[in-house]
Amino acid sequence: MTSDLLSLRRDALARLRDRIDAPEVLLMEVCGTHTHAIAESGLRKLLPPGVRLISGPGCPVCVSGASFIERVRHLCGLGITVALFGDLLRIPGDGRTLRGERNLLVVYSPDDALDYALAHPEKEVVFAAVGFAPTLSAGAALLARMEETGVKNFTLLADFKRLRPVLDKLCGDGTLDGFLLPGHVASIIGEEGFAGLSVPGVIAGFRPENILSSLEILLAAVARGERRFLCNNYPEAVRPGGNRTALQWIDRYFEASDSRWRGLGAVAGGGWRLRDAWSRFDAALRFALPAISVPEPANCRCGMVLTGKLAPEECPLFGSACTPDDPVGACMASGEGACAAAWRFQGVA
Amino acid sequence: MCIAWPMLITELLPGEYAMAECDGVRRRVSLRLLPDVRVGSYVLVHAGYAIEQLDPEAAREQTALMTELASGMHPQVPGAGEKA
Amino acid sequence: MADEFVTMAHGGGGRAQNELIRAEILSRFGAPELSELPDGAVTPEGLVISTDSFVVTPRFFPGGDIGKLAVTGTVNDIYMAGGVPRYLTLSMILEEGLPFSELRAILDSVRDTARAAGVAVVTGDTKVVPRGAGDGIYLNTAGIGGKNPVLNLSRSRFKPGDRIVVSGGMGEHGMTILALRHKLDAPELRSDCQVLADAVRKLCETAPEGVKFMRDATRGGVLGVTVEIMERSGLGAVIDENTLPVRKEVAALARLLGINPGFAACEGRLVAVVDSDMAEECVKALRALPGGELAAVIGEVTDGAERVTLRNAWGLERPLVVPAGDQLPRIC
Numbered sequence: 001m002t003s004d005l006l007s008l009r010r011d012a013l014a015r016l017r018d019r020i021d022a023p024e025v026l027l028m029e030v031c032g033t034h035t036h037a038i039a040e041s042g043l044r045k046l047l048p049p050g051v052r053l054i055s056g057p058g059c060p061v062c063v064s065g066a067s068f069i070e071r072v073r074h075l076c077g078l079g080i081t082v083a084l085f086g087d088l089l090r091i092p093g094d095g096r097t098l099r100g101e102r103n104l105l106v107v108y109s110p111d112d113a114l115d116y117a118l119a120h121p122e123k124e125v126v127f128a129a130v131g132f133a134p135t136l137s138a139g140a141a142l143l144a145r146m147e148e149t150g151v152k153n154f155t156l157l158a159d160f161k162r163l164r165p166v167l168d169k170l171c172g173d174g175t176l177d178g179f180l181l182p183g184h185v186a187s188i189i190g191e192e193g194f195a196g197l198s199v200p201g202v203i204a205g206f207r208p209e210n211i212l213s214s215l216e217i218l219l220a221a222v223a224r225g226e227r228r229f230l231c232n233n234y235p236e237a238v239r240p241g242g243n244r245t246a247l248q249w250i251d252r253y254f255e256a257s258d259s260r261w262r263g264l265g266a267v268a269g270g271g272w273r274l275r276d277a278w279s280r281f282d283a284a285l286r287f288a289l290p291a292i293s294v295p296e297p298a299n300c301r302c303g304m305v306l307t308g309k310l311a312p313e314e315c316p317l318f319g320s321a322c323t324p325d326d327p328v329g330a331c332m333a334s335g336e337g338a339c340a341a342a343w344r345f346q347g348v349a
Numbered sequence: 350m351c352i353a354w355p356m357l358i359t360e361l362l363p364g365e366y367a368m369a370e371c372d373g374v375r376r377r378v379s380l381r382l383l384p385d386v387r388v389g390s391y392v393l394v395h396a397g398y399a400i401e402q403l404d405p406e407a408a409r410e411q412t413a414l415m416t417e418l419a420s421g422m423h424p425q426v427p428g429a430g431e432k433a
Numbered sequence: 434m435a436d437e438f439v440t441m442a443h444g445g446g447g448r449a450q451n452e453l454i455r456a457e458i459l460s461r462f463g464a465p466e467l468s469e470l471p472d473g474a475v476t477p478e479g480l481v482i483s484t485d486s487f488v489v490t491p492r493f494f495p496g497g498d499i500g501k502l503a504v505t506g507t508v509n510d511i512y513m514a515g516g517v518p519r520y521l522t523l524s525m526i527l528e529e530g531l532p533f534s535e536l537r538a539i540l541d542s543v544r545d546t547a548r549a550a551g552v553a554v555v556t557g558d559t560k561v562v563p564r565g566a567g568d569g570i571y572l573n574t575a576g577i578g579g580k581n582p583v584l585n586l587s588r589s590r591f592k593p594g595d596r597i598v599v600s601g602g603m604g605e606h607g608m609t610i611l612a613l614r615h616k617l618d619a620p621e622l623r624s625d626c627q628v629l630a631d632a633v634r635k636l637c638e639t640a641p642e643g644v645k646f647m648r649d650a651t652r653g654g655v656l657g658v659t660v661e662i663m664e665r666s667g668l669g670a671v672i673d674e675n676t677l678p679v680r681k682e683v684a685a686l687a688r689l690l691g692i693n694p695g696f697a698a699c700e701g702r703l704v705a706v707v708d709s710d711m712a713e714e715c716v717k718a719l720r721a722l723p724g725g726e727l728a729a730v731i732g733e734v735t736d737g738a739e740r741v742t743l744r745n746a747w748g749l750e751r752p753l754v755v756p757a758g759d760q761l762p763r764i765c
Binding site for chain 3: 376
């Protein structure tokens with residue numbers, strides 16, 4: 001976009017903001033990929049004074065917390081081959097990351113992990129993952145293939161989260177004016193999945209252009225005072241009903257359950273558990289994983305950052321005790337965390 | 350929290366699989382979640398699974414412009430934006 | 434450093450590795466020749482010396498193999514230090530069970546690459562470790578050459594307005610390896626592994642006085658090496674994201690894997706700081722070389738604090754932050 005066009009967009013946002021009486025408009029994005037895209041594009045510089053775009057609990061490794069890392073480490077200690085996405089390797093568990101653990105296999109796709117298990121029937125293999133709806137649906141597809149192949153040496157350790165109850169909880173505080181909603185979660189759960197929120201929401205894609213126009217639409221809704229407003233600004237990839245096949249597969253293998261989210265505590269219906277009929281695919285059961293509860297690091301305020309109550313720069317550890325090289329909590333350790341994004345973006349004209 | 354990119358389905362394979370392609374890179378993807386997809390469809394691929402179908406015009410625009418997101422890069426790529 | 438144990442990040446070409454070098458190597462061996470942290474040392478007698486070790490898996494990949502890398506890696510370091518390489522040593526650590534057919538193929542590559550580069554392998558060593566104690570084969574080469582009389586390479590010559598030039602597309606070696614590992618098939622993509630003799634020759638012919646500094650972009654990639662070049666220069670730089678050259682396959686792999694190709698390893702690309710008057714000519718000369726079609730000016734040296742920034746398509750700038758260690762494919 002040329003600088004003239006940028007100025008026009010900036011002015012348009014400023015004019016929208018002028019129509020709003022409140023001293024501050026608080027908008028929240030809830031997707032790690034949006035956090036990353038917004039930081040990389042420098043988009044915040046276009047926002048007028050009095051409009052704050054904060055990061056919410058949209059980073060799966062951040063909200064799953066340190067105890068998931070320690071559960072994986074426990075499995076590694078049993079000599080199991082643990083396949084996972086690269087994201088998990090950077091997150092501190094009980095002081096250490098998983099780097100250096102034996103028998104870790106970084107994969108691009110869980111399907112590759114299953115191929116590996118089928119090719120090595122003498123090994124026990126676990127696919128360990130956290131994630132939201134898209135990764136959950138990949139997990140369901142994986143389970144379908146596990147069921148089909150009758151694989152005996154491959155199980156799943158998952159901490160998939162369900163975003164909707166958390167959005168309702170965050171609305172309940174009354175401080176938020178609107179949500180930028182995650183486009184690829186919406187691809188699975190559809191516009192319907194976000195219907196009925198008590199603040200305006202715009203389903204956004206990932207091009208900076210799209211995020212910018214989504215923010216304009218959101219700000220306009222706030223200016224109109226239209227509380228129940230949902231716009232699908234990513235129609236090429238999001239249908240009203242989402243991906244029905246994916247939702248059916250998810251329903252076959254998983255049921256909603258209570259789940260702990262870092263910064264929010266227990267959230268009713270905030271996660272997914274494997275249905276009892278599929279307990280043979282559950283790594284936690286197969287390997288009798290003990291309940292591992294890891295206290296979050298002392299002085300770590302990820303919980304407050306994740307719920308938008310503290311900006312990354314306001315955390316006393318930001319940039320001093322907690323840096324990307326030496327992170328204390330997941331928000332800095334993860335490439336999608338709010339603190340990591342704030343770090344990458346700080347300074348410079 | 351979900352990196353997913355448009356790819357073109359170039360060939361259906363046995364089982365739930367298809368060959369998908371994007372800018373000269375090919376990968377087997379699972380169509381378990383999107384069984385009605387045909388050769389020539391554009392789909393969003395997440396972790397080796399097709400999760401949603403895209404309409405061709407939108408995908409053309411997506412691929413060219415989604416490069417802005419790619420790890421903060423905006424590469425000057427010969428042939429970028431042209432669809433195979 | 435917070436670490437008690439060596440981790441993979443210490444070999445990744447990022448900040449962890451740089452910190453290890455500073456804290457453990459320079460503190461013990463801080464000779465004047467090492468103080469600029471060059472990949473090659475230039476001695477008062479006019480010798481240019483360099484060494485490099487090779488641990489890549491897979492050992493064979495499109496565009497090369499570990500044998501070819503063992504020659505190009507060290508030979509390029511000598512060129513970048515302003516030398517002309519003449520002799521190489523070759524040390525091998527072989528794992529029990531390595532097939533002789535592989536060893537022969539690798540050594541043939543060493544021979545062929547050295548011959549084409551005009552260097553002679555004159556001495557070496559062979560060790561064998563028990564099965565399981567090594568990764569098939571580890572290679573080390575050390576190289577010696579004389580000084581290139583034409584080049585005067587020093588950060589002290591940098592001035593604001595100097596251009597930063599790259600000799601071809603970014604990240605092709607690293608992405609080729611990652612693609613293989615993750616069953617992504619990119620038939621047109623191969624490692625950029627090559628000796629930089631021709632590129633250096635073109636620069637010497639086109640702008641002998643205009644070339645102020647060079648580095649080959651290995652681990653850490655083009656952007657990583659740009660940050661290294663600007664360190665201790667007292668000056669900053671701005672890189673224009675729009676001009677960063679990347680093959681379309683590399684861009685696609687970057688998206689799918691969530692990896693920044695600017696930090697992905699190269700094995701045959703140089704980044705040079707060139708006087709602004711001669712930058713375009715240099716790029717034109719580099720583009721004439723096979724594999725050099727994407728050579729480009731990617732940024733310029735600026736006044737002020739030692740900081741490299743990236744300017745994006747919208748003209749907005751942010752600091753260029755080198756990843757802590759090696760980049761891993763990610764899903765979020």
